[in-house]
Amino acid sequence: MPHQRSQWGFTLIELLMVMVIIGIVAGTAVIMMASNQNKSLETFANQLVSWIRLAEQEAMLRPVTLGLRIQSHTIRFYEYQPDAVSNEYHWVATQQAALRPRRIPDSIDVTWKNKPALESASESTHPQMILLPTGNITPMVMLISKKHDAPRYRVIGKQNGDVKSEWIDAN
Numbered sequence: 126m127p128h129q130r131s132q133w134g135f136t137l138i139e140l141l142m143v144m145v146i147i148g149i150v151a152g153t154a155v156i157m158m159a160s161n162q163n164k165s166l167e168t169f170a171n172q173l174v175s176w177i178r179l180a181e182q183e184a185m186l187r188p189v190t191l192g193l194r195i196q197s198h199t200i201r202f203y204e205y206q207p208d209a210v211s212n213e214y215h216w217v218a219t220q221q222a223a224l225r226p227r228r229i230p231d232s233i234d235v236t237w238k239n240k241p242a243l244e245s246a247s248e249s250t251h252p253q254m255i256l257l258p259t260g261n262i263t264p265m266v267m268l269i270s271k272k273h274d275a276p277r278y279r280v281i282g283k284q285n286g287d288v289k290s291e292w293i294d295a296n
Contacts, residue, residue: 163277169233170269170278170290176200177256177280177288180224184256191224192216192252195235195267200227203252216250231272238266238279260286268293 177193180202184191190205202224203216218226229235237253254263264284268276275295282288 165230166233166269166271166277167290167292169230170280172227173200173235173267173269173280174288174290176224176227177254177262177282180256181260181262181286181288183221183224184258185260188258190258191219191256193254193256194250194252195229195237198229198231200229200235202226203250216252218250234270234272236268236270236276238268254282256286262286262288 180191180193183189192203192205194201194203202219202221204219205214206217207214254265256262261284262282265280265282267280269278269280269290270276276293277295278290279293280288280290
């Protein structure tokens, strides 16, 4: 009577197949995660363009001079208004619901290209970009990146009011 062996374990082919499947799944997950990070930057850049366009329309419809300032990870819009007592003009945070302050996600950095940030406390309400009732804006370029990473998107505003976002090719 031949001796029967009990077979325990896996063959080498089975182990290799499992390793190949795990490698494919892991590779796909890494690609999807990188794609999602770029997608969040693209979404934020497009939102920023939409907010600026909304402010442009608001400035033309009301008519009022508006300003935009990015400070402490918040985007704020301001109105240039006269003081009720002295009749001197100054920047005041807008009360329009559509132009309410917007929080920039903690994982995203927004920086002005070739534009010094006004940092002193006395100038904390001075905008970095002005939107006029004529439809003109301060020409600007904002760079959008993940924290501690190279910029991936830029938001470009031309003097004629044209605002767009575009991908920055890393090559």
